[in-house]
Amino acid sequence: xxxxxxxxxxxxxxxxxxxxxxxxxxxxxxxxxxxxxxxxxxxxxxxxxxxxxxxxxxxxxxxxxxxxxxxxxxxxxxxxxxxxxxxxxxxxxxxxxxxxxxxxxxxxxxxxxxxxxxxxxxxxxxxxxxxxxxxxxxxxxxxxxxxxxxxxxxxxxxxxxxxxxxxxxxxxxxxxxxxxxxxxxxxxxxxxxxxxxxxxxxxxxxxxxxxxxxxxxxxxxxxxxxxxxxxxxxxxxxxxxxxxxxxxxxxxxxxxxxxxxxxxxxxxxxxxxxxxxxxxxxxxxxxxxxxxxxxxxxxxxxxxxxxxxxxxxxxxxxxxxxxxxxxxxxxxxxxxxxxxxxxxxxxxxxxxxxxxxxxxxxxxxxxxxxxxxxxxxxxxxxxxxxxxxxxxxxxxxxxxxxxxxxxxxxxxxxxxxxxxxxxxxxxxxxxxxxxxxxxxxxxxxxxxxxxxxxxxxxxxxxxxxxxxxxxxxxxxxxxxxxxxxxxxxxxxxxxxxxxxxxxxxxxxxxxxxxxxxxxxxxxxxxxxxxxxxxxxxxxxxxxxxxxxxxxxxxxxxxxxxxxxxxxxxxxxxxxxxxxxxxxxxxxxxxxxxxxxxxxxxxxxxxxx
Numbered sequence: 001x002x003x004x005x006x007x008x009x010x011x012x013x014x015x016x017x018x019x020x021x022x023x024x025x026x027x028x029x030x031x032x033x034x035x036x037x038x039x040x041x042x043x044x045x046x047x048x049x050x051x052x053x054x055x056x057x058x059x060x061x062x063x064x065x066x067x068x069x070x071x072x073x074x075x076x077x078x079x080x081x082x083x084x085x086x087x088x089x090x091x092x093x094x095x096x097x098x099x100x101x102x103x104x105x106x107x108x109x110x111x112x113x114x115x116x117x118x119x120x121x122x123x124x125x126x127x128x129x130x131x132x133x134x135x136x137x138x139x140x141x142x143x144x145x146x147x148x149x150x151x152x153x154x155x156x157x158x159x160x161x162x163x164x165x166x167x168x169x170x171x172x173x174x175x176x177x178x179x180x181x182x183x184x185x186x187x188x189x190x191x192x193x194x195x196x197x198x199x200x201x202x203x204x205x206x207x208x209x210x211x212x213x214x215x216x217x218x219x220x221x222x223x224x225x226x227x228x229x230x231x232x233x234x235x236x237x238x239x240x241x242x243x244x245x246x247x248x249x250x251x252x253x254x255x256x257x258x259x260x261x262x263x264x265x266x267x268x269x270x271x272x273x274x275x276x277x278x279x280x281x282x283x284x285x286x287x288x289x290x291x292x293x294x295x296x297x298x299x300x301x302x303x304x305x306x307x308x309x310x311x312x313x314x315x316x317x318x319x320x321x322x323x324x325x326x327x328x329x330x331x332x333x334x335x336x337x338x339x340x341x342x343x344x345x346x347x348x349x350x351x352x353x354x355x356x357x358x359x360x361x362x363x364x365x366x367x368x369x370x371x372x373x374x375x376x377x378x379x380x381x382x383x384x385x386x387x388x389x390x391x392x393x394x395x396x397x398x399x400x401x402x403x404x405x406x407x408x409x410x411x412x413x414x415x416x417x418x419x420x421x422x423x424x425x426x427x428x429x430x431x432x433x434x435x436x437x438x439x440x441x442x443x444x445x446x447x448x449x450x451x452x453x454x455x456x457x458x459x460x461x462x463x464x465x466x467x468x469x470x471x472x473x474x475x476x477x478x479x480x481x482x483x484x485x486x487x488x489x490x491x492x493x494x495x496x497x498x499x500x501x502x503x504x505x506x507x508x509x510x511x512x513x514x515x516x517x518x519x520x521x522x523x524x525x526x527x528x529x530x531x532x533x534x535x536x537x538x539x540x541x542x543x544x545x546x547x548x549x550x551x552x553x554x555x556x557x558x559x560x561x562x563x564x565x566x567x568x569x570x571x572x573x574x575x576x577x578x579x580x581x582x583x584x585x586x587x588x589x590x591x592x593x594x595x596x597x598x599x600x601x602x603x604x605x606x607x608x
Contacts, residue, residue, distance in 0.1 A: 003110050004102065004532075005048065005127050007088055009035045010081030012050050012098055015073040018080075019066070020059060027058045032081075037127075038097075039533075043522075046092060046099030047107070047529060053096060063096030070098050104525050108516035111532040115588040116512050123534045123595055124171055131173025132539045139177045139358060140166050142366035143277065147184040147264035148192040148222045150215035151271050151418040153472060154368070157401045159277045160461045160601055162366040164547040165396070167599045172542035177358050180279045181350055184261045185286045186343070190242040192218050193256055194235065195225035207263050213419065215267030218260055247340055271418055275454060276601060283353070285346045292349030293341055295385060296334045304384050311337035320380035321373060332377050347378050348385075355389050362392045364545065369397040369467065396545050399469035401461070421474070425453035428478055429486075442607050451603035452478070455485030458601035463551040483555045485602045491558040492597065493608035495590040498570055502583050507571065509587055510580030518581040523564040527585065530557050534592050538599075547600050554596045561589050 013032040020027060040049040052063040052070070059066055074080060074091045085091060089102040115122045126132045142162020145151055151159070166176050200206075200221070207217040229235040245253045272278065296313055299305045305315045313335040321330050333342055354363065365375060375395040382390035403416060430449035433442060442448045460477035464470045480486045502509070519528060534553070541549035570586060573579040594604050 003114075004088065004107050005037045006032070007081075007083045008048055008050065008100055009033075009037065010083050011074060011085050011088065011091070012070060014081035015070045015077070016055060016059075016066075018073055019069050023059070025059060030055065030058070040094070040097070040099055043526075045094050047089070047102045048100040049094070049097045050099070051097055064093070067093045067096055067098050074098075104520050105517045107532075108519055108525070108528045109513050111528055112516055112584065112588055113512035115531060115591055116584075119591060120595060122591060123538045124173060125535055126539055127535075133169060133172040133174035133542055135361075136169070136174040137177070137359070137361045138169055138174050139179055139354060139360040139363045140169075140366065141179050141181060141363070143180045143272075143279075144183060144367065145180075145264075145268050146188060147182065147215075147218065147261045147268075148188045149219035149264075150213070151268055153401050153403070153416040153418065153421060156275070156418050156421070156457060157398060157461045157470075158366055158368070159272075159275060160458045161396065161398055161466055161547065163277050164458075164462055164550075164600050165364070165366070165542075165545050167601075168538065168541045168547065168550060171538050171595070171599060174542070177281070177360070178279045179281050179283060179354065181283045181285060181288075181346075182265060183285050184265070185246065185257075185289065185346075187239055187243050188222070189257065189260070190239040190246065191225040191229075191235075192221040193253075193260055194239050194242060195221040195228065196256070196260060198228065199224055207267075213267040213270065214263030215265075215271075216417070216419075218264040218267075219417075221260075243340060244338060274422065275418075275458075276603075281357070283350055285350075288349040288353055289341045289346035290349065291353060292345040292347070293335065295348055295352065296345065299381075299385055305334060308333075315381060315384070317377045317380055320376050332381075334381075344374065344378055344381070347374075348381060351378070351382060351390075351393070352387070355387070360389070360392065362394060363389075364394045364396050366396045366398070369399055371395070372397055394545075396466065398466040399464075401470055401472050403472060422450075422453050422457065425456050425474060425478060426450050428474075429453050429456070432478075432480075438608070442605075448605060448608065451605055452486050452489065452608075455489050455602040457485075459485030459488065459551060462547040462600050463555075465548045466546060483551075488554055488558055488593070488597055488602055489605045490608050491561060492590060492593050493605050494565070495561070495586050495593070496606035498586055499583065499590070502571060502579075505571070507576070507579050507583065510577070510584040512584070514577070515581035515584040518578050519585055521568055523560070523567040524582075524585060527557070527560045527564045527589065530560050531588055531592050534596070537596075541599075550596055550600050554593065554600065554602075557589065557593065557596070561586075561593075 009032040012035055013030055016030045020030065034054060035050050036054070038049045038051065040046050052066040055066055056063050071091050071093045074085050078084060087103070087106060089100050089107070092099050092101065118125070124131050140162055143155060143159050145155060162178070166178050170176050207214045210217065225235065242253060246257060296305060300307065300313055305313050308314050312333050314331045314333050316329055317332045318329040323329060332344065334345060335341060351363070367375065372395065379390055379393045382393070426449050429452040430445060433439060433445050433449060439445045456477040460472060463483065477484060478486060480490055519525065537549060537553045541547060564585070568582060570582040571579060573582055597604055
């Protein structure tokens with residue numbers, strides 16, 4: 001509806017400026033960009049609403065009075081702002097709003113024509129015909145796995161958010177660079193290494209010999225260490241000593257470290273491929289922490305940091321995070337007293353390396369809300385070090401994912417492994433397909449079951465606003481009814497089936513102009529208007545870094561199509577012309593659904 005909204009703005013803008021002149025009000029001309037366009041809460045109030053509140057101060061009168069005067073000017077004019085109001089619809093006053101009841105045929109034709117002409121690129125262009133994020137270079141960091149465990153349900157939310165936001169931003173025109181920091185060093189890695197030496201190396205056990213995925217094997221070692229250290233407290237000191245030796249370059253420690261990292265990373269990459277998650281570049285903590293240490297040394301020499309009594313290097317971060325409850329200042333350790341680095345050390349080095357590699361407008365970190373403090377401190381330190389691009393850093397914080405059984409803990413082995421979860425969803429979907437006797441109809445049942453499983457998982461994780469904690473319910477996520485990924489897949493497959501049947505019976509799809517003139521039923525008009533909102537939805541989801549905006553839109557469009565399908569027979573329409581028109585609307589709906597589904601990682605199925 002971009003063209004229609006721009007025309008409405010132009011008409012109202014011209015009327016406002018005419019009213020200002022008639023009243024002899026001395027003020028700058030009102031621009032069309034200053035006019036907001038909204039959707040009225042009730043259909044009977046119109047299709048487009050424009051509030052007059054922003055102009056009350058300039059015109060020195062109440063918004064309802066302004067709205068009434070503007071509507072009178074429009075009703076008496078044959079043309080305003082280069083547009084004929086009658087060609088758009090009927091302009092009415094609704095309180096402080098100037099609303100428009102659109103001419104369904106003309107408005108519908110405009111929307112459907114844009115979808116037909118732009119095809120898969122529909123949704124990328126805003127009201128002005130430009131891509132809203134065309135001037136943005138956005139780097140997005142997400143996933144950030146540790147090489148001491150496989151990906152789990154929490155990672156799945158992180159991965160889904162990062163990949164989905166990346167796709168939405170690309171749709172809005174941004175240049176996106178997806179990065180991942182592999183946390184492949186540190187005390188947690190050494191704990192897994194120590195457990196391997198204690199329990200598996202003596203028996204020459206490997207993931208291959210045990211028939212295990214590499215990341216699962218290393219994760220098992222991490223759980224074994226936790227159990228072991230409860231009876232052997234000295235194990236923690238042994239792991240710490242191993243870390244010191246690693247940083248000193250001990251060849252034997254490095255050989256084992258590389259082997260276990262290869263096992264873990266190899267397994268994690270298999271899961272990425274399975275879930276459709278990809279990256280433009282992988283960074284490794286082992287390769288960036290030294291740069292961070294070097295920057296900290298420079299900061300120490302400049303007096304930005306200081307050496308504490310215990311020998312550690314620190315910075316006062318009270319300015320960034322505020323004083324504690326006891327009003328004491330907050331200090332952040334950047335290097336331990338033994339000279340080893342901490343997590344924020346490598347984050348400093350990684351951020352600098354990234355900007356050197358790809359000069360971004362903005363760097364978005366997709367990391368759980370537990371790390372809000374960490375990122376406040378990180379951004380503060382980078383600003384103190386004098387990097388002006390530090391102002392362009394953003395933490396996309398998201399809530400935890402819990403299960404009905406409670407919170408997950410990696411070291412205790414109570415996490416829900418990502419592979420196991422997808423396997424379970426896959427098996428349940430396959431059982432459903434077989435129970436309905438659809439094996440032959442869907443083509444490849446196993447492939448379809450995998451795509452249904454991914455749709456169930458990703459959509460369920462993305463439909464909640466990122467900042468909120470959430471409870472993942474596998475059974476609910478797999479439902480083929482209601483607000484779920486499989487329901488969207490079913491709706492897409494239903495439309496594809498209708499279009500196939502039309503082709504088989506020789507019924508052609510209509511054109512925008514002839515179709516719009518016939519699509520005047522309420523269910524048809526509601527669906528067309530919703531399709532017209534797709535570009536604005538893409539822009540809003542991109543601007544907020546929030547895929548739940550897109551999932552909500554997808555569900556709404558699916559419900560509207562279902563209503564249209566029930567109330568407006570397609571292949572059984574009264575005339576061939578109406579059949580073609582409704583087929584065209586169905587085709588346009590499928591174009592939008594497929595594009596929106598891809599942005600929230602829901603695989604499209606043309607048969608289900």
